[in-house]
Amino acid sequence: MLSENTTILMANGEIKDIANVTANSYVMCADGSAARVINVTQGYQKIYNIQQKTKHRAFEGEPGRLDPRRRTVYQRLALQCTAGHKLSVRVPTKPLLEKSGRNATKYKVRWRNLQQCQTLDGRIIIIPKNHHKTFPMTVEGEFAAKRFIEEMERSKGEYFNFDIEVRDLDYLDAQLRISSCIRFGPVLTGNGVLSKFLTGRSDLVTPAVKSMAWMLGLWLGDGTTKEPEISVDSLDLPAGKANPIGCILSAAMMLKLSLNMVAAGEAVEQAVQEVLDSGVRTGDLLGSSSTSEVGDAIALAVKEALRRQSAAGLS
Template identity: 55%
Template sequence: MFEESTAIIMANNSIEKIGDIKCNSYVRCEDGSDSRVTSVAKATQTVYEIVQRTKHRANEGEPGRSDPLRKKVFQRIQLKCTAAHELNLMVPIKATIENSFKRQKYSVRWTQFEKFQTLDGRVIMIPKNHHKDFPMDSDGEKAAKLMKDDLNLLYGNRFIFNLQLRDLDYLDGQTRAAVSLRYCPILTGNGILSEFLTGQPHLITSATLSMAWLLGLWLGDGTTKEPEITVDSFDQTLMESLKEQGYLWGLYPYYKDEAVPLRAKHVRLYYGAGPSNKRKVRNLRRDNPFWNTVKGLKFKREDDGHKQLPEFMWNEDVEIREAFLAGLIDADGYVLKEKRADKTYVVTIQTIYHSIMEGVVNIARSLGMWATVTTRSARTSTIIGRQVTCQFTYDISISGTTPLQSVLAYCRSGHKRREAPKHVSREPIYFKFTEKVIGQSNVVGLTIENHKQNILLANKVAARVCTEICDKDQPKISITKNLKHCIACPRTGVRYFYRDWTGNHRVCARCYCRYKFSGYRCLNCKYIPEAREVKKAKIKGEKLGNTNNGELVRGLDCNRCGGILTFDEIRGTRHHRVNTLN
């Protein structure tokens, strides 16, 4: 069962809270089909939160401490479900050969599924790692290769299986670190923009696409009070395209230069006769099809007139989503040089609007790309002698292969445009995750007619529907032997943890490296300062303070808690890696 506020994608591409879904309504399935909801159950159960594992360091270091806004990691994929709910997981099981020179052996390693009895007596199937040794000679090498190829032929590269959330702890450390959930590209759309413009949904023509592109461009670089877009006049292809795309809707871009012409032109999109004609026959805000769309589909918030990315765009038709995103990239995006080896494109988009950040991430994911968000604090800086205030900014990073290339093919700005790919392959995207208990909460469970299919959550995660065992709160009695906590920072995880200075606790790899390098740690809060923090503390000088046991000590100041930093001359002679390979 899912926590009651979990959002689900319905058959008509709208998004609904699971708590509001009625029996006999239709939900969207992972394969794009629709399925009827056959039962809805409500209960109160213990809820666990599954969170995508990312490299964000929001809780550590100075940024998070100096700006509380930056503590939050935005748009990290998460879901809340109960202990007995099944997760549809992927585990890579490709067989490999390892050379063990120490033992003079070739070792073939593979994963296979086996029955396993849980502590409460259920028998489940879980992946187990195996290996077989061959002598390190030419015969042994041949035999090892043969076995590896046979295994790969038999089992393949990856395996998808179902596992109840509470059974994740039965996986060994290596497997637990490797299992992934996935989110899926959405290939159908609601066709709302087309319906608004032409009266007919799903009409993909150059006219509807150009409107989507214009909307993206305006959301990025437009003025909120009128159809005006700031365009870099050095970017001639962009200016030309604005004319071409506008023409399809009877829009004429026009700008007046200042006394000293600026590089950035404020281009107004007039509707009506061309710019040479008299003012009387052209409109800026009235009857302007572009401005009507902006207002009619709420790209401008009604209460305060701020720009926003309306939610319906998340689930528009694929081509509309692409053209729209291309417009935003033309305005606010930066295209990094692509990696030639695997044809991966990376684009960053900056925005100060929360709803644009949210929308861009969702649209990118719905097209089959990666998207993550980092933040920047509000600040004032001086650019060419002028004081400039920059607001709190979201930096969205999007990466992908052909799906992103296909978006860049819609871009009009000269240096952002890329050739269209011959074929766009949209695959599910796998992500690793951690789980933790949240507490009692209202939960809702669904079953659907086509029970073999997965349903899609609003964040596009493929999720199982309920089984009979979901009805009751099932105990999670396994021991969480895999999850480790860093005593120096809030990090938890299953891999890359080391023993601390006492040998009794664990520290994460990051804290461990800092400690090994500098040797400083706080006696009070156990924080391990960064090199620059130690430097600052040294400038401030030593002071007197108390340890947790009340002893009076002298040392540098901990800038996190005001306690005393101690310096360890000897920090262990060898790495004490905590064994995770059981």
């Protein structure tokens, strides 16, 4: 059930309030196709607001007190839904080898399994549960524990994907809540913060390489300059398959057109072309390099391009 005032994109491109959508009308699906509305029901249910957490806390620390702009965190995913709304969740399955303490006498291996759980109202749901197994703290015990971990990794894969209704989130323990994430495929857009941040700060509008990382984070991330968080497709991130070039070229366009830093923007574009010509590419471009490998290669090429520009300017 969708909450009041939710807007719906219709098949003809019209945007309607959910209250005005009628049976036998057609809505636009995610793949661009049209789907007919079979029936419409209305009711009153408790609405929950689910919002992404980031590492940035608005009023914590000296920077938050000195700079009011840090009190707003941008680009967080948020949704309003009813208790029965289903969330698609992903949680890592990697087993962990632990020691119980300084005077421990056993190794402990912790892992997770998807299993059935009965709710208080009698429903059966499937959620991850934590388990553990102990091994003696000997050479043989450590070897057996590591073998057990290898077997678990082979049999369970890297992640569990499961669906859970909002009303059932309390059945996940604190550790699972921290390590779980909602699966999504967001559209990255500018957040309008960068131009405000740079207004009147001529000292920051330079082509220095060290400026680029935080500007990109401020522009596309959650509005902070220290460790900005940028959301990417969760299906690509764990395997390191996401192609960073589109995002990097967007930054180059920003430098040239928005900040009038033409030389810096051209250096980024030149670096991207050099890296592509060298064969360093992600899988979508028929390469074998990971996201970080492509990004690192472009970063080095940018530094070299800026060095050449600087040398040419001095000669």
